Amino acid sequence: MRNKWVKRSIYIAILLAIFVGYPWYNIANPADATVARGLMPENVIKYGQDHLVLWGAAILVATAIGVAAGILISRPQFRFVAPVVVNIANIGQTVPSIGVLAIFMGLLGMGFSTAVFALIVYGILPILRNTYAGMITISPGIIEASRGMGMTPYSILRRIELPLALPVITAGIRTSSVMIVGAATLATFIAAGGLGAIIVTGLSVMRDQLFYTGAVMAASLAILLDYILWIIEEEAQA
Amino acid sequence: MVIKLENLTKIFQPGDAPAVDNLTLEVDEGDTCVLVGPSGCGKTTTMKMVNRLIEPTDGKIYVENEDVSKKNPIQLRLNIGYVIQEIGLFPHMSIAENIATVPRELRWPKQKIQERVDELLSMVGLDPELFRNRRPSDLSGGQRQRIGVARALSADPPLMLMDEPFGALDPITRSYLQNEFLRIQEKIKKTIIFVTHDIDEAIKMGTKIAIMREGKLVQYATPDELLSAPADEFVVNLIGGNYSIKRLHLIRVEEILKEPFTVSPEDSLDEAKEVMEKSQLELVLAVNGEKHLEGLVTPSSLRKEGERVGDVMDTPDLTVDSGATLNDALSVMLTNGEGYALVVGDENRLQGVVTLNAIMEALQDNEK
Known part of the structure; x- marks a missing residue:
C-alpha cells in the first residue's frame, strides 16, 4: 500500500522534473538572444498556464457531455439512434485536429473561447464512444438480476452499470485527455496561446532549442496528466 | 402466500x-x-x-x-x-x-x-x-x-x-x-x-x-x-x-435410518469385537461423547495391532448429509463398492446408517 504511493510519487516527480526542468535549463542557457527572447520566463509560465486551462476546461466539459450522451444512447428507448451517433463520432474523429480548429474559427472567430469550444467537441468523441461501449457490454443477466430484485432504474445505473462501465469510460477520458493536450498546441494559430506558441515561434525563427522546449513541455504534460488520471481511475475502483 | x-x-x-x-x-x-x-x-x-x-x-x-x-x-x-x-x-x-x-x-x-x-x-x-x-x-x-x-x-x-x-x-x-x-x-x-x-x-x-x-x-x-x-x-x-x-x-435417508452400533475410541478392541458380533453389518462406528463421528471399525481393522479402538479405526468416508436422498446414498455406495452409507448431520454428528437392503425395502413399500 505505502509502496504503491511511493512508486507513484517518484513517477510523478520525474515527469514534473522534465516538465519544469527542461524549460528551466533552456531559459538559463539560451543559445543566442533570439532564443532568450522566445523563452522569457513570464511568457513560458503564461503559455504553460494557458495550456493547462485549455486542457482543464475542455476535458471537464467533454467528460460531462460525453458520459451523459453515452448513457443516454445506451438506454433501450434511445438505442436505435446509437449507431448513427457512434458513426458520426467515428467520422468526426477522422477530421484532423487543425481542421476542427479551422472549422470553429470560421464559425466563432479567433480567441481563447473558440479554442476551448473546438477542443471540447474534439474531446467528446472518444468519451462518448467508450461510455456507450462500456454500458452495452454489461452482461444482460446482471441487469436482469438487478431489475428482478426490485432495484430502481436510477439505482441500477448508479450502483451497477456505471461502476461496471467505469474502466472503459475512464479509458475514453484518458484517450481524450492526451488528444486535447496535443491539439491544444494548435490553439496558438487562432490566438489562444498555449505551449504551441513556443513551438511555432521556434519554427518561424528556426531555433530548434525553442521548439524542442515547447514540444517537450507539451509531451511531458500529456503523460503527466494521463498518469494522474490513471491514479484517479485506480483509486475509484479500489 | x-x-x-x-x-x-x-x-x-x-x-x-x-x-x-x-x-x-x-x-x-x-x-x-x-x-x-x-x-x-x-x-x-x-x-x-x-x-x-x-x-x-x-x-x-x-x-x-x-x-x-x-x-x-x-x-x-x-x-x-x-x-x-x-x-x-x-x-x-x-x-x-x-x-x-x-x-x-x-x-x-x-x-x-x-x-x-x-x-x-x-x-x-x-x-x-x-x-x-x-x-x-x-x-x-x-x-x-x-x-x-x-x-x-x-x-x-x-x-x-x-x-x-x-x-x-x-x-x-x-x-x-x-x-x-x-x-x-x-x-x-x-x-x-x-x-x-x-x-x-x-x-x-x-x-x-x-x-x-x-x-x-x-x-x-x-x-x-x-x-x-x-x-x-x-x-x-x-x-x-x-x-x-x-x-x-423422493425419499430422504432420514426416513430409513438404522441405529448404528457405536463404540468410543477409548474402548478396548475386545469391547469393539463384542459390539461387532451384535451388529449384522460387520461395521462399528467410533464416536466421541457428543456423537461426533471419529472413525470406522471393520473386521479387518480389528485384526490390526493395537489396544484401543482409536489405534486401529479407519477414517470414515462414505458419508452423506442428513438431507440427502436415497439416490445420493446409493451413488455413494456404488462409487465405493460398499453396501452402506453413513449419515451425518451438523458438525459431523453421526445420525445413523443407510444400507442397501434398507433402500430396497423402502422402494418396495413405496411401490405398494
Missing part, C-alpha cells in the same frame, strides 16, 4: 405462436412449484411474469389475492426473492454488498444490514468472517450459487422465484446444494416457483410439479402422482422410464 395464475397468455410478436398459452395454475402457501419442460416451453416466461419482468399479453396473476398488474413493479419485486444462474452476482461488489442489495434499496440501517448479511452467510454454510469481503470471482461455482440464494433471502420475502438456480454446477455440487436448500426451506417455508429443465431436479425439489409444453400446462401434480399416473405420452417420455430409480429422489 398464495399465487394464482389465471388464463395467462404471452405473445411476444403478433402472429407468433404464444410463448405461454392460457395457463391457469395455483401455488399454495409453502409449496415449491417446479415448472419443468423442454427449452422454449414457456417456463421462464411464466416465472418472469410473476415479478413483471415480462408483462402478460392476457390473463391475470394474483399474489395473495392482489392483482400484480395493479402493483408498483419495484415494490412488488422487493418482496419477491429472485435467484438466477450464477451470472446474476455483481462482480464489482463484495459478497456482503451483493447480499445487501435489497436491504439497501429498502434503506435499512447499516447495523441491521450487517447483522442480516452475517446471519444469511451462516445459514448458507459460509463463514461470514472469511467470505464477507471477498469478490464473486474469488468463489467457486457452488459458493456463488449459495450467495445467490442468500441474496434472494435477504429481506425475508415470502415468495421466491428461482430460475435454474443449480443449472451451471457439476452434478455432485448440484446434489449437495439441492439437499442443503431443501434443509433451509424446511426452516424458512417460503412459497417458491422453481424453473428447471431437469425432471430429476423437479422430482427432488418440488412439492408440486407443473409440466409445460409449448406454452401449455400438461400436468400439474405432486411428484408421487406424477410418477404413478403420468397424464400422457409426453410426460412419460419426459420422466424417461426407470420409475423406481426416480423414486430414489
Whole structure:
C-alpha cells in the first residue's frame, strides 16, 4: 500500500522534473538572444498556464457531455439512434485536429473561447464512444438480476452499470485527455496561446532549442496528466 | 402466500405462436412449484411474469389475492426473492454488498444490514468472517450459487422465484446444494416457483410439479402422482422410464435410518469385537461423547495391532448429509463398492446408517 504511493510519487516527480526542468535549463542557457527572447520566463509560465486551462476546461466539459450522451444512447428507448451517433463520432474523429480548429474559427472567430469550444467537441468523441461501449457490454443477466430484485432504474445505473462501465469510460477520458493536450498546441494559430506558441515561434525563427522546449513541455504534460488520471481511475475502483 | 395464475397468455410478436398459452395454475402457501419442460416451453416466461419482468399479453396473476398488474413493479419485486444462474452476482461488489442489495434499496440501517448479511452467510454454510469481503470471482461455482440464494433471502420475502438456480454446477455440487436448500426451506417455508429443465431436479425439489409444453400446462401434480399416473405420452417420455430409480429422489435417508452400533475410541478392541458380533453389518462406528463421528471399525481393522479402538479405526468416508436422498446414498455406495452409507448431520454428528437392503425395502413399500 505505502509502496504503491511511493512508486507513484517518484513517477510523478520525474515527469514534473522534465516538465519544469527542461524549460528551466533552456531559459538559463539560451543559445543566442533570439532564443532568450522566445523563452522569457513570464511568457513560458503564461503559455504553460494557458495550456493547462485549455486542457482543464475542455476535458471537464467533454467528460460531462460525453458520459451523459453515452448513457443516454445506451438506454433501450434511445438505442436505435446509437449507431448513427457512434458513426458520426467515428467520422468526426477522422477530421484532423487543425481542421476542427479551422472549422470553429470560421464559425466563432479567433480567441481563447473558440479554442476551448473546438477542443471540447474534439474531446467528446472518444468519451462518448467508450461510455456507450462500456454500458452495452454489461452482461444482460446482471441487469436482469438487478431489475428482478426490485432495484430502481436510477439505482441500477448508479450502483451497477456505471461502476461496471467505469474502466472503459475512464479509458475514453484518458484517450481524450492526451488528444486535447496535443491539439491544444494548435490553439496558438487562432490566438489562444498555449505551449504551441513556443513551438511555432521556434519554427518561424528556426531555433530548434525553442521548439524542442515547447514540444517537450507539451509531451511531458500529456503523460503527466494521463498518469494522474490513471491514479484517479485506480483509486475509484479500489 | 398464495399465487394464482389465471388464463395467462404471452405473445411476444403478433402472429407468433404464444410463448405461454392460457395457463391457469395455483401455488399454495409453502409449496415449491417446479415448472419443468423442454427449452422454449414457456417456463421462464411464466416465472418472469410473476415479478413483471415480462408483462402478460392476457390473463391475470394474483399474489395473495392482489392483482400484480395493479402493483408498483419495484415494490412488488422487493418482496419477491429472485435467484438466477450464477451470472446474476455483481462482480464489482463484495459478497456482503451483493447480499445487501435489497436491504439497501429498502434503506435499512447499516447495523441491521450487517447483522442480516452475517446471519444469511451462516445459514448458507459460509463463514461470514472469511467470505464477507471477498469478490464473486474469488468463489467457486457452488459458493456463488449459495450467495445467490442468500441474496434472494435477504429481506425475508415470502415468495421466491428461482430460475435454474443449480443449472451451471457439476452434478455432485448440484446434489449437495439441492439437499442443503431443501434443509433451509424446511426452516424458512417460503412459497417458491422453481424453473428447471431437469425432471430429476423437479422430482427432488418440488412439492408440486407443473409440466409445460409449448406454452401449455400438461400436468400439474405432486411428484408421487406424477410418477404413478403420468397424464400422457409426453410426460412419460419426459420422466424417461426407470420409475423406481426416480423414486430414489423422493425419499430422504432420514426416513430409513438404522441405529448404528457405536463404540468410543477409548474402548478396548475386545469391547469393539463384542459390539461387532451384535451388529449384522460387520461395521462399528467410533464416536466421541457428543456423537461426533471419529472413525470406522471393520473386521479387518480389528485384526490390526493395537489396544484401543482409536489405534486401529479407519477414517470414515462414505458419508452423506442428513438431507440427502436415497439416490445420493446409493451413488455413494456404488462409487465405493460398499453396501452402506453413513449419515451425518451438523458438525459431523453421526445420525445413523443407510444400507442397501434398507433402500430396497423402502422402494418396495413405496411401490405398494
